[in-house]
Amino acid sequence: MNQLTLLEAGESLENVTLSPVSRLDLIKYAGASGDYNPIHTIDEEAIKAGLPGIIAHGMWTMGNLAKLFTPYYEEGFIQDYKIRFQGMVRLDDVITLQATLANKTDQHLHFDVAASNQEGKDVIKGTVVFSQYE
Template sequence: MTTIREWQVGQSLPDVTLAPVSRLDLIKYAGASGDYNPIHTIDEEAKKAGLPGIIAHGMWTMGNLAKLFTPYYEEGFVQDYFVRFQSMVFLNDVITLKATVKEKDDKAIRFAVAAVNQHGKEVVKGEAVFLLYE
C-alpha cells in the first residue's frame, strides 16, 4: 500500500465521491452521534426553520471527510482538524471529499481538505495536520 509520507506538496489523496445523501444516512448519524435536531431528519421541522428541506448535519460531512486519512493510521494520526461549514448539504447532493498536501516536513503533513457538492461548491473547507510517527 502507498504510504502517506510519499505524498508531496501539491499532490492529493485519492478523491472519494459519496453516494447521494439519503434520509437514512442522516437518521443513522443522528442515532450514532446523539444529535437529534429535527431539521436533519424531519421535513416539516426543516420547513418551519425556513429551509427548503432537511439538511445534513455539518458534523456528518466533517466525519466523512476524515476517512481520507483512515488508511494511514499506522503511519500517524490526525492531530489537528479544522473546518468551516460554508454551505448546506441537502438530500440527494453528491459530495466529493478532497485532501491536498499544503506543507510537509519530517514530523507532519498539513493538508487542505474540502467537501465539494455536485455543483462544484465547497460545502466544507478546512485543513488537517497528520502527525507522523518517528
C-alpha cells in the same frame, strides 16, 4: 503501506465521491452521534426553521471527510482537524471528499481538505495536520 510519506506538496489523495445523501444516512448519523435536531431528519421542522428541506448535519460531512486518512493510521494520526461549514448539504446531493498536501515538515503533513457538492461548491473546507510516527 507508507503512502502518505511519499506524497509531495501539491499532490492529492484520491478523491472519494459519496452516494447521494439519503434520509437514512442522516437518521443513522443522528442515532450514532446523539444529535437529534429535527432539521436533519424531519421535513416539516426543517421548513419551519426556514430551510428548503432537511439538511445534513455539518458533523456528518466532517466525519465523512476524515475517512480519506483512515488507511494511514499505522503511519500517524490526525493531530489537528479544523473545518468551516460553508454551505448546506441537501438530500440527493453528491458529495466529493478531497485532500491536498499543502506542505510538510519532518513530522507533520499539512493538508487542505474540502467536501464539495455536485455543483463544485465547497460545503465544508478546512485543514488537517497529520502527525507522523517516527
